Amino acid sequence: MLGAVLALGLLAAVFGLLLGYAAIRFKVESDPVVDQINAILPQTQCGQCGYAGCRPYAEAIAAGEAEINQCPPGGEAGIRALADLLGRDFVPLNEEEHGEHKGRMVAVIDEQICIGCTLCIQACPVDAILGAAKHMHTVIEEECTGCELCIEPCPVDCIDMVPVPEDINQWRWPSPDERRIDIADRSTASG
Known part of the structure; x- marks a missing residue:
């Protein structure tokens, strides 16, 4: 009985060492920009952007193969966050190709x-x-x-x-552009 326990323990230690070595030797480094872009995307995996999911879309943005305005679930806030991260100009959502937010x-x-x-x-x-x-x-x-x-x-x-x-969990302050539109709508309605 003791021999079987020792044999299993030794086998577990050998496999643990092999897995540890393989994790270090075959580690795949990911692009930190792709990770940052992916963190901004809504993770709906809907494919409305033309890619199979949020991660492939993030990789395409980082590689310069896709625009930042292709994600309807992310909406204007997502596009603004991507523009800020990447130092690009804000471009409104392309609703004709990808649908509306x-x-x-x-x-x-x-x-x-x-x-x-x-x-x-x-x-x-x-x-x-x-x-x-x-x-x-x-x-x-x-x-x-x-x-x-x-x-x-x-x-x-x-x-x-x-x-x-x-509710309080989803509410956000309106952007200055939204406030200008809202004020313009109110002035035309009252005038």
């Missing part, structure tokens, strides 16, 4: 209509939909990124996108 949205499933087909679960890139085959599904609101990828595969159209109510 609608604010923070989440999917809601009408559980009375849901047939439990699991197609929305398979389409969700962040696993925000909970359910099983032939059982109703529901969305974990805190996990949903609002990418809208679950809507198209639904055969019974039981998924809607609804805006997240603004």
Whole structure:
């Protein structure tokens, strides 16, 4: 019995040393600029930017292959943050090619209509939909990124996108550009 424990302990130590060596020897260095760009992106993995996810889009921006205004879920705040980080001029979202920014949205499933087909679960890139085959599904609101990828595969159209109510966690000060537009709207409405 003691011999078996010692043999397993020795084997574990050898494998630990091999894994430690491999981690050092084959370490892949990542570009810190790509990591910073990726941290700004909303991590919806929606593909509206034309790339397979946020990380490939960040790599394309860093390489100069993509513009900073291709991410609708990131909105104006994301574009401004990317422009500040990279020292580029702010360019508004390219809505014609990539869609419009609608604010923070989440999917809601009408559980009375849901047939439990699991197609929305398979389409969700962040696993925000909970359910099983032939059982109703529901969305974990805190996990949903609002990418809208679950809507198209639904055969019974039981998924809607609804805006997240603004509370203290989502509220932000309006930018100076937004304030100028708001003031102009008020002056034309009263005049």
